[in-house]
Amino acid sequence: KAGVTQTPRYLIKTRGQQVTLSCSPISGHRSVSWYQQTPGQGLQFLFEYFSETQRNKGNFPGRFSGRQFSNSRSEMNVSTLELGDSALYLCASSLGTGDSRELFFGEGSRLTVL
Amino acid sequence: AQRVTQPEKLLSVFKGAPVELKCNYSYSGSPELFWYVQYSRQRLQLLLRHISRESIKGFTADLNKGETSFHLKKPFAQEEDSAMYYCALKANTGNQFYFGTGTSLTVIP
Numbered sequence: 001k002a003g004v005t006q007t008p009r010y011l012i013k014t015r016g017q018q019v020t021l022s023c024s025p026i027s028g029h030r031s032v033s034w035y036q037q038t039p040g041q042g043l044q045f046l047f048e049y050f051s052e053t054q055r056n057k058g059n060f061p062g063r064f065s066g067r068q069f070s071n072s073r074s075e076m077n078v079s080t081l082e083l084g085d086s087a088l089y090l091c092a093s094s095l096g097t098g099d100s101r102e103l104f105f106g107e108g109s110r111l112t113v114l
Numbered sequence: 115a116q117r118v119t120q121p122e123k124l125l126s127v128f129k130g131a132p133v134e135l136k137c138n139y140s141y142s143g144s145p146e147l148f149w150y151v152q153y154s155r156q157r158l159q160l161l162l163r164h165i166s167r168e169s170i171k172g173f174t175a176d177l178n179k180g181e182t183s184f185h186l187k188k189p190f191a192q193e194e195d196s197a198m199y200y201c202a203l204k205a206n207t208g209n210q211f212y213f214g215t216g217t218s219l220t221v222i223p
Contacts, residue, residue: 003157031209042215043200048208055208090158096209101146101165103211105158 002026004093004106012112018079021109023091025072031055031096032074033103034066037088046089049074050096078111086113116141118203120214127191128222135186135217137175137201146204147177147184150213153197161186161199171195191221 005024013019025032033056034046045058049068066076072093078085088110092103119138127133139145149161162170164177164184175186184201201214 033209033211035213040215043211043213045210045212048210050208056205056210058210092158094209101148101163101204102160103150103209107157 004091004104006089006091006106006109008109009107010110010112012114013081014114015081015083017081018077019081019111020075020077021089021091021111023074023076023093023106025074025091025093026104029093029095029104030072031094032068032072033092033094034074034076035090035092036060037090037108038086043090046076081113083113086111116203116205116212118201118212118214120199120201120217122217123215124218124220126220126222129193130190133188133191133195133219133221135199135201135219137184137186137214139182139184139201139203139212141182141203143206145177145179147175148202148204148211149173149175149184149186150200150202151197152200158200191219193221193223195219196221 007022031050033048035043037043048056052068063079068074088108090108091106117140147164151161152158173188198216200216203212
């Protein structure tokens, strides 16, 4: 089974720009979550999508948004980038139902904002 | 408010010595706790979950609701245990996890 795939792996943007990150989950997984990882804060939950619906949302400003497509692929968008948005953005997929608890992580998209 | 605390950012032990990585949590509901591990140049992956009460790679963790702790233990550390360890708490709704800030474990040969 192919793992969780995130693209792009690295990107550099300037303040004020916007960015879109993509995540392809493991086949059959319907839940996709996004996390922001920074050295000082660790992993912070952004949002979770399940069957194209946002099921949970973390405490991030409205500049952070996401969506999920019918094939479970997900994208997250950050508008009006700020220097503090520089981070590793991790996507994780899971079955999302029943006893399934395990998150399967991608390698992340490393965003640098200049 | 939900919170997971890992008080040690860095932990070094000698090979063969016992190791304990601390994790404390605060959560108003019934907690589900996990340990995730990230080895060098690998993805973050599940190590163990309290609900399974299992031992993985010699590691165990017991949920202590009285002390709100979920410490990770191994009696004899191995060099291959060197990694970053994250304690995580799953919210009751959906698939939202709260992660600690992680402990970097180094096992000295």
